[in-house]
Amino acid sequence: MTETRQRHMTIDLCLRIGELLLSSGAGAADVVATMQSVARHLGLRNANVDVTFTALAMSWQPDPGEPPVALLRNVVQRDIDYEDLSRVDHLVRQILDDSVDLAEARATVARVSSTGHRRGRAKVTLGWGAMCAGVALMLGGGALVCVIAFAAAAAIDRLQSAMARRRLPRFYQQVAGGAVATIIAVVTASLDPSLDPSLVVTANIVMLLSGIGFMGALQDCLTGFYVTGSARITEALLATAGIIAGVSGGLSFAHVVHVDVGRIEQWHTSLQGVALIALGAAICAAGFAYASHAPKRTLVPVAALAALALVISRAIQTGGFGATWGTGVAAFVVGLIAWTLSRWFSVPPLVIVVSAVVPMLPGFSIYGGLSQLGGETATPAAGILSLVTAASISLALAAGVILGEYVAQPVTREARKLERRLAGPRLVGPLRAKAGGR
Known part of the structure; x- marks a missing residue:
């Protein structure tokens, strides 16, 4: 292999790795650091990487007197x-x-x-159905509500998949998902007046919110990648606006057919209720992780x-x-623990972090705001306040996890250094443990 060919193949490998990371929700700073680490290890020191929301560019100049090698990948x-x-994360570790x-x-990147x-x-x-059933359980729904939430999630997933195959924009997919969730809840509530449709709608709102990349958007803004961060925030806002449009349309339909959609007034406060909240959150997070191919x-x-x-979040709110x-605070705890868990289970922290915070997405606040904005007894001020609360909760989730x-x-690096200093003589095994190994 000639030196020029090897350079091109190295840059192409870095771009393909970066594309897979960025399209999976990784922050631009993480993508740049990974690409530069791989390039440096393969002999291209001081490579320049430029990341935007839809394109990756990488260049390397061997000498100021020679032309640079530059490649671009959408x-x-x-x-x-x-x-x-x-x-891909395992491959990067193997390369290093x-x-x-x-x-x-x-060859491995091509296969992936x-x-x-x-x-x-x-x-x-x-997986999506189990996730929504978990949210319904977390909010206090009975067996019938969980079954309906499961069925609505399955219907929304199939509908959005069909729309995606026809290349309809994400905004319209979210509108359709929000409308379907609300209409299914309204129809079932009209058949059974004892059913609370608000629990079904809220569960499906959480499902629709879970696919929005607030985490990567805020991380890009905090780390100085403002172009990519702005594009991701715009995408997230459009997707959220689609949910609001779909759900508000469904709520309008409920008022036309004179079906009371109800409102979730409070969470469980008893010990048994807290146990149900924890169980529902666990099912919700595991369902999302499974549906996301974790x-x-x-x-x-x-x-x-x-x-x-x-449980931490509810305890602080009760206080x-x-x-x-x-x-x-709960998101901060997730970010703190996820770093260690990711090393134990050999996955990127993003996999654990995003899945673990999904039950805390502000579906309750969004539904409450929309139900307060519509209807004969509308309270616009309270509805707007609920939507603002939803935005602040989303921001707190992302900021807490990143912090x-x-x-x-x-802290992990310093603890590892201290462990090596205090370990004493080893009677079994290697003298020094390999970094990252367990």
């Missing part, structure tokens, strides 16, 4: 696949450990990007962390600190 938006994300050469690494999802579509639909080994830790986070602070990651990484 970022194709793909379905979230945490299995592929984990495989010299376990694979350039040719083998390129060209093969479809390992988990079938029917299984993904079941490795099966992560489902139990994700469920446990989500249950812990929601009078408000939903935003409770959510922010937790910032704190966890240096």
Whole structure:
């Protein structure tokens, strides 16, 4: 292989790795750092990487007197696949450990990007259904409400998949999802007046919110990638606006047919109620992780962390600190713990973090705001306040998680150094443990 050909292949490998990371929701700063680490290890020091929402560019100049080598790659938006994300993360670690050469690494990336999802579509639909059933349980719904939420989630997933195949924009997919969720709840409530349709609608709102990349958008803005962050925020706002449009249309339909959609007034406060909240949060997080193709080994830790986070959030809210602070503190705990869990289970922290915070998404506030804005007894001021609360909760989720990651990484490094200093003589095993190994 000539030197020029090797340079081009190295840059192409870095761009393909970056594309998979960025399309899976990774922040621009993480993408740049990963690409530069791989390029430096393969012999291209001081490579320049430029990331935008739809394109990646990388250039390297061997000498000021020579022309630079530059390549550009468009970022194709793909379905979230945490299995592929984990495989790419493992590949990067193997490259940095010299376990694979350039040719083998390129072949692995090609296989990851060209093969479809390992988990079938029917299984993904079941995952979304379990997630919404978990949210309904978390909000206090009975068995019938959980079954209806499950069925509505399956219908929404199938509908959005059909619309995606026809290349309809995400905004219209969200409008259709919100409308279908509300109409299904209204129809079932008209057949059974004892049913509370608000629980079904809220559960499906959380499902629709879970696919919006607030985490990556805020991370890009905090780390200085304002162009990419602005584009991601715009995409997130449009997707959220689609949910609001769809749900408000469904609520208008409910008022026309004179069906009381109800409002969720309060959460469980008893010990048994808190246990149901934790169980519902665990099912919700595990269902989302499964539907997002996360490795099966992560489902139990994700469920446990989500249950812990929601209990912390509810405890803080009960203490009078408000939903935003409770959510922010719980998200910080998630970010702090997820870093360690990701190393134990050999997955990127993003897989655990996003799945664990899904039960805390502000579906309750969005539904409350929309129900207060419409109807004969509309209270616009309260409705607007609820929507603003939803926005603040989303911001607190993303900011808390990112702060937790910032704190966890240096603390983990210093703890590892202290462990090596205090370990004493080893009687079994190697003298020095390999970094990151367990």
